[in-house]
Amino acid sequence: MNALNVAEYMQTLGLQARQASAAMARAEAATRNQALRALAALLRASTADLQAANARDIDRAVAAGLAAPMVDRLKLTPKVIETVAQGCEQLAAMADVIGDIVGMRQQPSGIRVGQMRVPIGVFGMIYESRPNVTIEAASLSIKSGNACILRGGSEAIDSNKALAQLVRQALASAGLPAEAVQLVQTTDREAVGQLIAMPAFVDVIIPRGGKGLIERISRDAKVPVIKHLDGNCHVYVDAPCDLEMAVKVTDNAKTQKYSPCNAIEGLLVARAVAPQFLPRIAAVFEAKGVEMRCDADARTIIGEARTRAATEQDWSEEYLAPIISIKVVAGLDEAIAHINHYGSHHTDAILTRDHMHAQRFLREVDSASVMVNTSPRFADGFEYGLGAEIGISTDKFHARGPVGIEGLTSLKWVVLGNGELRS
Amino acid sequence: MNALNVAEYMQTLGLQARQASAAMARAEAATRNQALRALAALLRASTADLQAANARDIDRAVAAGLAAPMVDRLKLTPKVIETVAQGCEQLAAMADVIGDIVGMRQQPSGIRVGQMRVPIGVFGMIYESRPNVTIEAASLSIKSGNACILRGGSEAIDSNKALAQLVRQALASAGLPAEAVQLVQTTDREAVGQLIAMPAFVDVIIPRGGKGLIERISRDAKVPVIKHLDGNCHVYVDAPCDLEMAVKVTDNAKTQKYSPCNAIEGLLVARAVAPQFLPRIAAVFEAKGVEMRCDADARTIIGEARTRAATEQDWSEEYLAPIISIKVVAGLDEAIAHINHYGSHHTDAILTRDHMHAQRFLREVDSASVMVNTSPRFADGFEYGLGAEIGISTDKFHARGPVGIEGLTSLKWVVLGNGELRS
Numbered sequence: 151m152n153a154l155n156v157a158e159y160m161q162t163l164g165l166q167a168r169q170a171s172a173a174m175a176r177a178e179a180a181t182r183n184q185a186l187r188a189l190a191a192l193l194r195a196s197t198a199d200l201q202a203a204n205a206r207d208i209d210r211a212v213a214a215g216l217a218a219p220m221v222d223r224l225k226l227t228p229k230v231i232e233t234v235a236q237g238c239e240q241l242a243a244m245a246d247v248i249g250d251i252v253g254m255r256q257q258p259s260g261i262r263v264g265q266m267r268v269p270i271g272v273f274g275m276i277y278e279s280r281p282n283v284t285i286e287a288a289s290l291s292i293k294s295g296n297a298c299i300l301r302g303g304s305e306a307i308d309s310n311k312a313l314a315q316l317v318r319q320a321l322a323s324a325g326l327p328a329e330a331v332q333l334v335q336t337t338d339r340e341a342v343g344q345l346i347a348m349p350a351f352v353d354v355i356i357p358r359g360g361k362g363l364i365e366r367i368s369r370d371a372k373v374p375v376i377k378h379l380d381g382n383c384h385v386y387v388d389a390p391c392d393l394e395m396a397v398k399v400t401d402n403a404k405t406q407k408y409s410p411c412n413a414i415e416g417l418l419v420a421r422a423v424a425p426q427f428l429p430r431i432a433a434v435f436e437a438k439g440v441e442m443r444c445d446a447d448a449r450t451i452i453g454e455a456r457t458r459a460a461t462e463q464d465w466s467e468e469y470l471a472p473i474i475s476i477k478v479v480a481g482l483d484e485a486i487a488h489i490n491h492y493g494s495h496h497t498d499a500i501l502t503r504d505h506m507h508a509q510r511f512l513r514e515v516d517s518a519s520v521m522v523n524t525s526p527r528f529a530d531g532f533e534y535g536l537g538a539e540i541g542i543s544t545d546k547f548h549a550r551g552p553v554g555i556e557g558l559t560s561l562k563w564v565v566l567g568n569g570e571l572r573s
Numbered sequence: 574m575n576a577l578n579v580a581e582y583m584q585t586l587g588l589q590a591r592q593a594s595a596a597m598a599r600a601e602a603a604t605r606n607q608a609l610r611a612l613a614a615l616l617r618a619s620t621a622d623l624q625a626a627n628a629r630d631i632d633r634a635v636a637a638g639l640a641a642p643m644v645d646r647l648k649l650t651p652k653v654i655e656t657v658a659q660g661c662e663q664l665a666a667m668a669d670v671i672g673d674i675v676g677m678r679q680q681p682s683g684i685r686v687g688q689m690r691v692p693i694g695v696f697g698m699i700y701e702s703r704p705n706v707t708i709e710a711a712s713l714s715i716k717s718g719n720a721c722i723l724r725g726g727s728e729a730i731d732s733n734k735a736l737a738q739l740v741r742q743a744l745a746s747a748g749l750p751a752e753a754v755q756l757v758q759t760t761d762r763e764a765v766g767q768l769i770a771m772p773a774f775v776d777v778i779i780p781r782g783g784k785g786l787i788e789r790i791s792r793d794a795k796v797p798v799i800k801h802l803d804g805n806c807h808v809y810v811d812a813p814c815d816l817e818m819a820v821k822v823t824d825n826a827k828t829q830k831y832s833p834c835n836a837i838e839g840l841l842v843a844r845a846v847a848p849q850f851l852p853r854i855a856a857v858f859e860a861k862g863v864e865m866r867c868d869a870d871a872r873t874i875i876g877e878a879r880t881r882a883a884t885e886q887d888w889s890e891e892y893l894a895p896i897i898s899i900k901v902v903a904g905l906d907e908a909i910a911h912i913n914h915y916g917s918h919h920t921d922a923i924l925t926r927d928h929m930h931a932q933r934f935l936r937e938v939d940s941a942s943v944m945v946n947t948s949p950r951f952a953d954g955f956e957y958g959l960g961a962e963i964g965i966s967t968d969k970f971h972a973r974g975p976v977g978i979e980g981l982t983s984l985k986w987v988v989l990g991n992g993e994l995r996s
Contacts, residue, residue, distance in 0.1 A: 263956075270969050524994075571825040
């Protein structure tokens, strides 16, 4: 396709999505759930075909010399297929939120006013490598009564096409428009530029991928973007604090996995407990090979030989690796100021026994998730009971933090009267 | 100021607003309410001074040959001052929403997860003529724990400066930062361009004014905009329907006032009731001098001499005048399709006795407010019980419809644990 053809093609997808979104918004919950269960059954029945399509992507990736972890992420194993099939069934079993009416109250004029939850319309999703995201996004779109346009990575195009074909079949089998979930069939990069600039057809964009990709999309998009750029998360060990618990939670927050955006990158310790706490956590980090980049006070306590000096840059860094920055702070005020200044407004926790400190931390730390006495690793749609997660937002407009089905909906006002007139 | 100076000046306002917003978010409800009551008292005590400043604006406007209705909108009469003072007191008396925690539930892991309502941070407001908007925006900002930067019309600059000075005094008297509400002191147009493009300092822009202004701001803004461009609202008279009520509500929806965005521009009538209903409403409109632009069927019923033929353009038009478009439709499906196609997603009402039709209209009409058996003129923050209205949004992201205090807040996740670890 040339650029003109890509633009026309994307406009066609957009128009079809917009039309399909009206049918999806009208559809009963039972119908949408039927499509989800049909999709689960089709995924299981098509495991061999899906693996055949996936093998073409894998072969291309290997031939292109892609690194082994990247090739691994591409793989549609029977286990991955079973997992996404179960995900569809779990969504089908969840209560429906579309059509819920909340807060209906009678007003002095006599009218009753409330808010109804409705689908947002059409979302565009831009993602890389893992083909299972195609099913995760499609199933969330169906459950939430939206239409979507999916743009996966070019490296997974054969897998994604095979998956998208199953989604079309599942939708059609339930009497829903097959165009409610459309995969962009071209790998032309121009398609992304078009997708993010069609406000008439696409209501919101959800990018998943590297920071560079998300920055570009946010800059150029003509519609809202649900996104987070960084996960520079913190644990602050307060005084007084249960040090036994603090060691375990801090360890979990940093080392349970290094790559997720909700793993911590910074550790702040109140001066009053630093001499007791830091040697204990340092022993844990050392045993696991976690590099400690410390301010002068923390280095003095842990020892210069076991640590490196932190630079100003370290306080802002998202390592996603076995490296942690450590700073001794005077107390709560300095901890809150540090997190609000250097953090990424993603997820931050205080470990404390002081109730007033806990309340102030919750109120004053300006992050999407604020926690007391537990691990920032819990910042996740499933752990929060959302039943699903389409992404994480560090913005404050619309959805914030882990975004589930409600983030793909809006509340419209419903007014019921008996002939009342405005005077 | 030259352009460079304006840019520097706006950056300074932005930085000050961001710093003040942290103090506002920390402030107790009682402190913010104290500032609001102090502002009410200062407004009343300064009526003479405010009128003196306002007289300078009025003199300039008259000298410049501004039309009389425009000059009227500029006036800060004792009555207008008393009204905004009362508004401040009403806000002070309202329950506080900041710090509310909703939906706190225990999850399988043991953590408890809920959402806390917090201020959004800093909003920028851009408006024209009426200086009372300065106090409305300032008081909403104080109540919601935000900071704001206000850019009023150049024609009201002296009035706005005098009002903003009172707001500074009121904030300071309650121990809050005076920079929590800042008025842009220059009338240079470049200031607007800067205000809407400082994502580091301003979280959301709320423009009020003509469609051209709002379109420009939406196009150029680098932050979210809470806005509506058009109010092409409808009443659909269904079959069966209480025709007595339908005449009264349709009359109210069109003629109670012509200029508000929630006055209707289009009337749709089900074919089955058109012969009974149209002559009655036509008589009302004729008596009030409302021009009727009709499709062929409506013209036949009402009479060619009393109507004009509607053009395709009429179905999309926001007249804000004694003109209405009238169309006979087959029934509910055509009405919904017409409204979703030609309407502006603002406010639309069905007048019906059929429960199933009412339910479908509420669900399927894609507007910020959908109504049954009452007048679209009720689409208003005060009528909805919000206690205030900062604007109306026809977008689906974040706030939708009349936007009150909650639209200036966001929900962050709050997680309480007892040392739980992610596994």
